[in-house]
Amino acid sequence: MASQLKTLYEELGRAFYSKPTDLKKCSLLLPKLKLGLIEAGLLLPQSDVNLGDLVVARDILEVGAFVSIRTRDVPSFDRYFSQLQTFYTDYGESLPPSKREYPIRGLNLIRLLTQNRIADFHTTLESIDSDIINDNPFIRHPVNLERWLMEGSYSKVWNAREEAPAEEYKFFVDSLMGTIRNEIASCEEAAYESLPLKDAATLLFFTNQSELLTFAQKRGWQVDLSSSTITFKRTGEEKMEIPKQRLIAASLAYARELEQIV
Incomplete structure (x- = not known):
């Protein structure tokens, strides 16, 4: 390995x-290191590459994956994960195990x-040994999340944030809760004309009123602080049409997912 690459x-x-991680410096160093890996033939390694150098290359990409999540850059995480597949599959038996593999x-x-992407989730899961799925906390956590989502056990998804096996997992659980809140909000708009603030906060898993008020503003809800109520301003026609369109879209999406799984 070149001395410059080793220094970086x-x-x-x-x-x-x-402590804490210097994310800014990591973000500056990683592009230089990836360029160095390309020049050294380590980003897309061939069979004659030194295994020790491959361990270093894998380590750089794994750090990049974690830095991507900590900086909220999901597309970057996707790229790092894609590049790591060669190390986890093609060289999985040649290289010493990585403690970061299953967290990633x-x-x-x-x-x-x-x-x-439920079909992709199950396809990816099929490539992991069943014993690891059952015993490894980093894999078991998303498996449980998927099951609870399918069951509609949203309170368990909410509680899973505090049970995350690594801090980076909380970022994606928060993203899931954002999706869940929008689904619940759509149901509230179709089912109720208004709700007490306290009840709306409970249903939407908000722990303080300011978060609820910000969410209500984004949804265009009317908030009356004097009476502590939220009014879902919808016309009668919209009440009939929106759920119908949503059901059709959801049914088509579900059918496509089933087709991909089969």
Whole structure:
């Protein structure tokens, strides 16, 4: 490995393991390191590459995956995960195990859930040994999330945030809760004309009123603080049409997912 690449790698390690992580410096170093990996033939390795260098390359990409989540850059995480597949599959038996592999695999599974890519979620899960699915907390966590989502057990999804096996998982659980809140809100708009603020907050899993008020403003709800109520301003025609369209769209999406799974 070139000395310059080794020096950058050591700098990345110091920045990543510092308390707190120096995300800005990591973000500056990672593009340079990826360019160095390309020049050294390590980003898309061939069979004659030194295994020690491959471990370093894998480590750089894994750090990049975690930095992507910590900086809320999901497309970047997707790219790092894609590049890591060669190391996890083609060189899985040649390289020593990585303690970051299953945390990253688990993050990818939750990422698929947040994008409602249920077929891809199950396809990805099929490539993981059943013993690992049952015993590894980083894989078991997204598996439980998917089951609770299918059951409609949203309170369990909410509680799962505090039970996340790694801090990075909370980012995707929060994203899931955003999707869930919008689904619940749509149901509230169709079912009620108004609700007490306290009841709306409970149904939407908000722990304080300011978060609820911000959400209500985005949805265009009318809030009356004097009476502590929220009014869902919808015309009678909209009440009839919106649920109908949503049911059709949901049915078509479900049919497509079933077709992909089969």
